[in-house]
Amino acid sequence: MEKLAILGGPKTINYSFKQYNPIGKEECLAVDEVMKTGVLSQYLGVWDRDFFGGPKVQEFETVAQKYFGVKHAVVVNSCTSGLIAAIGAIGIEPGDEVIVSPWTMTATATAILMWNAIPVFADIDREFFNIDPVSIEKNITPHTKAIIAIDIYGHSADMDSILEIANKHNLKVISDCAQAPSAKYKDKFAGTISDIGVFSLNYHKHIHTGEGGIIVTNDDNNAERLQLIRNHAEAVVESKGVSNLSNMLGFNFRMGEIEAAIGIEQFKKLGKITDHMTALGEQLTIGLKSLESLNPPKVKENCTHVYYAYPLILDTEQLGIKRDVIHQALVAEGVPIGQGYTNIHLLPLYQEKIAYGNDGFPWSSDVYKGNVKYNKGICPVAEKLHEKEIMAIPTCMHDWGKEDINIIIKAFTKVWSQLDALRAYDDAGNE
Numbered sequence: 001m002e003k004l005a006i007l008g009g010p011k012t013i014n015y016s017f018k019q020y021n022p023i024g025k026e027e028c029l030a031v032d033e034v035m036k037t038g039v040l041s042q043y044l045g046v047w048d049r050d051f052f053g054g055p056k057v058q059e060f061e062t063v064a065q066k067y068f069g070v071k072h073a074v075v076v077n078s079c080t081s082g083l084i085a086a087i088g089a090i091g092i093e094p095g096d097e098v099i100v101s102p103w104t105m106t107a108t109a110t111a112i113l114m115w116n117a118i119p120v121f122a123d124i125d126r127e128f129f130n131i132d133p134v135s136i137e138k139n140i141t142p143h144t145k146a147i148i149a150i151d152i153y154g155h156s157a158d159m160d161s162i163l164e165i166a167n168k169h170n171l172k173v174i175s176d177c178a179q180a181p182s183a184k185y186k187d188k189f190a191g192t193i194s195d196i197g198v199f200s201l202n203y204h205k206h207i208h209t210g211e212g213g214i215i216v217t218n219d220d221n222n223a224e225r226l227q228l229i230r231n232h233a234e235a236v237v238e239s240k241g242v243s244n245l246s247n248m249l250g251f252n253f254r255m256g257e258i259e260a261a262i263g264i265e266q267f268k269k270l271g272k273i274t275d276h277m278t279a280l281g282e283q284l285t286i287g288l289k290s291l292e293s294l295n296p297p298k299v300k301e302n303c304t305h306v307y308y309a310y311p312l313i314l315d316t317e318q319l320g321i322k323r324d325v326i327h328q329a330l331v332a333e334g335v336p337i338g339q340g341y342t343n344i345h346l347l348p349l350y351q352e353k354i355a356y357g358n359d360g361f362p363w364s365s366d367v368y369k370g371n372v373k374y375n376k377g378i379c380p381v382a383e384k385l386h387e388k389e390i391m392a393i394p395t396c397m398h399d400w401g402k403e404d405i406n407i408i409i410k411a412f413t414k415v416w417s418q419l420d421a422l423r424a425y426d427d428a429g430n431e
């Protein structure tokens with residue numbers, strides 16, 4: 001048996017994986033066409049024909065709208081912009097509470113703060129890493145106005161339960177589907193059954209436009225408000241005849257024509273890309289599921305997982321080896337693997353409650369009547385996962401085929417075949 005690489009043996013994976021790149025000649029040609037027109041953006045921040053953007057932006061919206069089977073798609077320059085626009089569009093007011101999970105990228109929660117509203121962190125469930133409906137219910141107060149469900153890693157949150165809670169308490173639901181384009185929740189696409197769904201088109205996602213985002217909704221009023229917030233609402237409302245002025249402070253969240261042209265081509269590849277990612281995830285699960293105390297991600301019945309990343313939970317107590325030691329051993333074998341999300345509620349922003357200025361605004365403001373807590377312990381599942389249990393393979397960052405996955409499985413199997421040696425390494429105080 002070959003010695004583990006962490007103990008001085010040979011590395012299992014001796015080559016560099018190719019970087020993931022979904023951009024091909026179709027995108028190059030599409031960009032070239034736009035460049036020849038010289039019109040790289042065709043927006044005007046006034047109520048005019050150009051309020052809705054140029055031809056490529058509008059064509060891209062039609063492509064996305066048809067693909068997702070929704071009434072409206074509004075494209076923006078990032079998912080972060082999309083989330084900010086979504087919070088504003090659903091009418092969140094200063095001091096309102098919005099429930100979100102801490103197991104996400106920071107922008108999901110800061111989008112709430114951008115409107116001077118208050119993020120309240122509910123815990124995640126240990127099976128799917130998505131916001132736990134039981135924890136949502138526990139965190140509802142008279143100030144709660146909305147829930148953001150994140151389809152983390154590419155698998156939908158428990159939307160049936162979340163929508164039921166939202167109906168019962170009259171709350172809006174936004175889905176952050178940055179990592180789950182084309183994932184299915186039952187017979188629908190992720191993001192399409194909430195009030196608003198938001199997708200990311202940044203460089204690291206399944207499909208991308210460099211930077212970019214797509215917002216989807218079936219509600220005409222939401223769509224109009226999203227379009228206004230995207231494009232300088234305050235300068236447009238009067239001539240457009242919009243009477244609800246709340247949150248009609250606009251931004252420049254506009255996508256350019258080049259990005260839209262790339263996006264149109266990327267959408268033609270989306271289904272194939274996510275099918276490939278799903279197949280790689282399934283191959284990993286088949287190869288890893290028999291390894292002791294290692295839990296591959298689950299997939300709910302009637303749902304699909306598009307494996308933006310591939311999370312693994314280690315039962316470290318059963319295993320008797322620290323996660324960090326296992327992680328190091330895998331990295332030494334050449335496996336590209338990370339340690340999962342930071343818990344957002346533990347960031348200085350929330351611990352110090354310093355967002356705008358230095359006096360604790362918006363938490364300290366008179367408009368906020370609640371008493372949110374961000375102390376360690378409020379999200380025990382997410383906290384324990386982060387501290388000692390989770391690892392994640394960034395599937396969407398590599399151009400992997402079956403053979404690459406086989407060698408990754410081989411590296412895991414090698415590490416697992418010598419757990420006693422790793423236990424001794426761990427017991428000797430190595431980390």
Ligand SMILES: Cc1ncc(COP(=O)(O)O)c(C=O)c1O
Nearest residue numbers: 078079080105107178200201202
């Ligand atoms: C879950 C989640 N939400 C939001 C974002 C923000 O996306 P963008 O970079 O397009 O603003 C990301 C980006 O990684 C994400 O993963």
